Amino acid sequence: MLTYTKKYTVPYYETDANGNMKLPSIFNIVLQLSGEQSHSLGISDDWLKETYNYAWVVVEYDVTINRLPRFSEVITIETFAKSYNKFFCYRDFVFFAENGDALLTVNSTFVLIDISSRKVAHVEDDIVAPYQSDKISKIIRGHKYTALSDTPLEKSYHVRFNDIDQNGHVNNSKYFDWMTDVLGYDFLSTHVPSKIQLKYSKEVLYGTTVTSRVDLVGVQSFHEIVSEGKHAQSEMTWKEK
Amino acid sequence: MLTYTKKYTVPYYETDANGNMKLPSIFNIVLQLSGEQSHSLGISDDWLKETYNYAWVVVEYDVTINRLPRFSEVITIETFAKSYNKFFCYRDFVFFAENGDALLTVNSTFVLIDISSRKVAHVEDDIVAPYQSDKISKIIRGHKYTALSDTPLEKSYHVRFNDIDQNGHVNNSKYFDWMTDVLGYDFLSTHVPSKIQLKYSKEVLYGTTVTSRVDLVGVQSFHEIVSEGKHAQSEMTWKEK
Numbered sequence: 001m002l003t004y005t006k007k008y009t010v011p012y013y014e015t016d017a018n019g020n021m022k023l024p025s026i027f028n029i030v031l032q033l034s035g036e037q038s039h040s041l042g043i044s045d046d047w048l049k050e051t052y053n054y055a056w057v058v059v060e061y062d063v064t065i066n067r068l069p070r071f072s073e074v075i076t077i078e079t080f081a082k083s084y085n086k087f088f089c090y091r092d093f094v095f096f097a098e099n100g101d102a103l104l105t106v107n108s109t110f111v112l113i114d115i116s117s118r119k120v121a122h123v124e125d126d127i128v129a130p131y132q133s134d135k136i137s138k139i140i141r142g143h144k145y146t147a148l149s150d151t152p153l154e155k156s157y158h159v160r161f162n163d164i165d166q167n168g169h170v171n172n173s174k175y176f177d178w179m180t181d182v183l184g185y186d187f188l189s190t191h192v193p194s195k196i197q198l199k200y201s202k203e204v205l206y207g208t209t210v211t212s213r214v215d216l217v218g219v220q221s222f223h224e225i226v227s228e229g230k231h232a233q234s235e236m237t238w239k240e241k
Numbered sequence: 242m243l244t245y246t247k248k249y250t251v252p253y254y255e256t257d258a259n260g261n262m263k264l265p266s267i268f269n270i271v272l273q274l275s276g277e278q279s280h281s282l283g284i285s286d287d288w289l290k291e292t293y294n295y296a297w298v299v300v301e302y303d304v305t306i307n308r309l310p311r312f313s314e315v316i317t318i319e320t321f322a323k324s325y326n327k328f329f330c331y332r333d334f335v336f337f338a339e340n341g342d343a344l345l346t347v348n349s350t351f352v353l354i355d356i357s358s359r360k361v362a363h364v365e366d367d368i369v370a371p372y373q374s375d376k377i378s379k380i381i382r383g384h385k386y387t388a389l390s391d392t393p394l395e396k397s398y399h400v401r402f403n404d405i406d407q408n409g410h411v412n413n414s415k416y417f418d419w420m421t422d423v424l425g426y427d428f429l430s431t432h433v434p435s436k437i438q439l440k441y442s443k444e445v446l447y448g449t450t451v452t453s454r455v456d457l458v459g460v461q462s463f464h465e466i467v468s469e470g471k472h473a474q475s476e477m478t479w480k481e482k
Contacts, residue, residue: 011269011270011273012269012272012273012276012406012407013269013270013272013273013406013412013414015406015407016402016403016405016406016407017402017405017406017407017409017447018407019407022403024403028252028253028254029252029254031253031254032252032253032254035253071407160418160422161257161258161421161422161424161425161426161429161430162257162263162265162418162421162422164257164258165253165254165256165257165258166253166256166257166258166259166260166312168258171254173254177401177403180402180403181401181402181403184402185402185447185448188402189402206258206426207426
C-alpha cells in the first residue's frame with residue numbers, strides 16, 4: 001500500500017491548557033490527510049462524488065497514545081489505506097516525533113455511503129485500487145462497548161453554526177470535545193488519554209442539543225453522545241500527566 | 242518595517258457550512274503568525290516572558306473583508322508591526338489570493354502586560370526594535386461602540402476545557418464563535434461579514450458562562466460578550482452571500 005506523509009508543526013491554537021495537542025485537532029488533521037492522499041492519487045472526494053455520488057464516512061476509531069504532540073513540536077504523520085473488504089476500508093495513521101518515536105497511532109474504519117440514499121455502498125475495487133490497499137475477506141470485529149450506568153455524569157451541548165461542516169452535519173472531531181469536556185477541568189488538567197475507542201452511529205444535525213454522558217471508573221471512561229437515540233459511543237483509558 | 246510571509250492552504254476543518262474560512266480560524270492564524278515573526282527575530286514569547294515577564298495581548302481588531310478564503314484555497318498572509326507608541330503596538334495582517342488580490346486586512350492593536358500584575362506595561366524600544374517598527378507619538382483612537390438596545394437577541398455559552406489556552410483563559414478567537422453563533426443558522430448561511438470591529442476588555446476564565454448579546458439592524462450587528470461585566474464589544478457589517 002502507498003504511504004502519504006506530511007510534516008506538521010503544532011500551532012498554539014491546536015493545543016489545550018496543558019500545551020498538548022487537542023483531541024479534536026488530532027482527528028481534524030487525520031481526515032484532512034486521508035483527503036490529501038486521495039486528492040494526490042486523482043481520486044479526490046470531488047471525483048468520488050461526481051463519479052459515484054459516494055462519500056467516505058468514518059465509522060470507528062481505535063487510538064493508542066504514547067504521548068500527545070506538544071505545542072510547536074514538529075511531527076510527521078503517515079497514513080496508508082491498509083486493507084478493505086466488501087463494506088469496510090481500514091486506514092492507519094501514525095504520528096511520529098522528530099527523533100522517530102511513534103507518538104500515537106489511529107486505526108480507522110471507513111465506509112462509502114451513497115450521498116442521495118445515505119446508505120452504505122459496496123466498496124468497488126477501482127475506487128480503492130490507487131491506494132494499493134490489500135483486499136481481505138475478513139470483516140474486522142469492532143470493539144464491544146460497555147453499557148453505561150443508570151446515573152452517568154452528564155452535560156448538554158448545543159450544536160453551533162461553526163460545528164457544522166460542508167456536509168451539513170456536525171464535524172466528526174467535535175464529538176471528542178463533548179466527550180472529554182464533561183469530565184471537567186480538574187480531571188482534564190491532570191490526566192491524558194492513552195487509549196481511545198470510538199464508534200459513530202448517527203450523524204448530528206444543526207439545531208440539536210446533544211447530551212454527553214460518562215461513567216468514570218478509575219482511569220477508564222465510558223461515553224455516549226445522545227439526543228434522540230445514540231449518536232456515538234466511546235471508551236477511553238487515561239493516565240496521570 | 243519587516244514583513245513576515247506565510248503560504249497557507251485552507252484545510253477542511255477550518256471552513257464552515259458555506260465552505261468559507263471560519264472567523265475563529267482567521268484570528269487563530271493571525272496570532273500564530275505574529276508569534277512566528279517574533280520567534281524568527283529572536284524575540285519569541287518565551288524570550289519576552291523570561292526577559293521582562295511580559296506577554297503580548299491583543300486589545301482591538303479592525304477587519305475589512307472583500308472575500309473570505311475558501312476551502313482548499315492557497316492563500317498568502319503577510320504581517321508587519323507597523324508602528325508603536327508608549328502603550329500600543331499596531332500590527333497589520335493582509336490575506337492574499339493566489340492571483341494577488343487582497344482578500345482581507347486585519348489591523349490589530351496590541352499591548353504588553355506584566356504577567357504577574359496583569360497591568361499594561363510601557364513599550365520599551367528594544368522590545369520592538371527588531372520588527373523595525375515606526376515609533377509614533379500619536380495614540381490611534383479606537384472605534385466608538387454603540388450601546389445595545391434593552392432587548393437584544395441573546396444566548397448563553399459555557400466555557401469548555403478546549404476553549405482555554407496555555408494562559409489559562411479563553412482563547413481570543415473563541416469570542417467570534419459566540420458572537421456570530423447567536424445570529425442563527427438562517428442568517429449565517431446567507432450572509433458573510435465585510436467589516437468587523439472588536440474590542441477586548443476583560444479576559445474570560447474557565448467555569449464562566451458568558452452571554453452573547455446582539456442587536457441586528459439591517460446588515461449591521463452590534464455585539465457584547467458579558468458575564469459579570471463586559472468582556473468584549475463588536476460591530477460587524479454583513480452582506481448577502
